[in-house]
């Protein structure tokens with residue numbers, strides 16, 4: 001059959017590489033509902049009602065429907081996590097029924113043709129592990145490894161990319177500094193021990209996955225990476241603050257875990273500028289200067305994703321394991337998707353090996369201490385009925401995927417037109 005000539009407007013497409021993974025991400029506790037055996041569930045009982053996960057999105061039962069939706073929206077990949085506390089609700093006692101459940105979930109993804117990225121730990125611990133000190137306790141590394149050794153052989157056939165752990169730095173920050181997450185406490189030593197134990201858990205699981213499945217699938221972790229900037233370009237104090245934060249927040253985990261990454265998984269949400277008052281650098285709120293802001297007050301700063309991608313780029317492939325906006329204003333999500341993806345395309349153009357993008361999140365879900373109010377989903381969830389309602393932005397994303405890039409006609413969503421050529425020719429900070 002002769003090839004169809006390209007439609008005229010295709011020339012304006014901001015193209016992504018062939019084989020690029022397009023999808024969305026979720027995590028078990030945030031969507032499944034009724035994770036009664038973990039530390040978060042216990043923690044939530046002390047909170048006002050709407051800040052409890054409860055049924056969440058009931059994805060435990062509705063997963064097929066949700067995967068059908070993702071498929072209908074052209075996604076070719078999906079990131080999700082399994083819940084340790086369901087599989088091992090009591091020490092050393094593995095629940096075979098739950099293992100079967102996760103096999104069914106993962107099979108359902110494969111049957112629909114998705115590339116599956118699976119996270120083994122996404123913030124929640126079985127209650128019994130938390131009661132013994134959680135990540136502060138060196139034993140937890142052993143418990144986690146035992147859990148991984150049990151579950152991985154059962155599900156390995158259905159997983160294409162492994163994410164060992166999610167955002168260790170955020171976990172430490174929320175538990176020991178902001179103290180809003182389970183077992184919150186002030187303890188510098190606890191914080192250091194937890195971070196080191198998380199690094200050790202990552203390394204052990206990486207080695208296990210490679211030793212047991214030698215021709216195995218790529219293994220990485222998902223790291224929350226921030227874009228830092230000085231307020232005044234030539235302020236040494238501000239530059240120093242940028243470098244120190246970059247080292248401790250963005251690079252330390254990689255430093256501790258060395259070569260145990262087959263890819264870099266980047267969660268990008270934040271841009272921070274440092275301004276000094278007297279001699280002290282302070283993080284300043286820059287949202288006033290931007291056009292857009294999320295419902296959580298988080299700045300929308302697309303250039304930041306270009307910044308972190310070029311900063312982290314070395315010879316490893318990169319997946320954007322999370323990137324998204326909490327907003328009930330879907331025009332914002334349209335602009336977010338288009339402008340952030342423009343910057344990803346630009347990073348690819350300058351040589352960064354980006355292989356995939358997982359929008360956070362497929363559906364609205366339980367946003368930890370913030371409850372159900374933040375709406376991150378491409379698909380809205382009516383929590384009264386568990387009905388899923390596709391947002392227009394999900395269709396914009398679907399069109400981008402179908403076209404393999406951002407077609408020029410979608411630029412209308414960002415209020416001005418800019419050609420693919422112009423985007424790619426941008427200097428670092430337009």
Ligand code: NOJ
Nearest residue numbers: 027166167267322360367
């Ligand atoms: C990153 C976390 O991995 C996820 O659990 C959270 O919901 C999103 N950030 C949004 O805050």
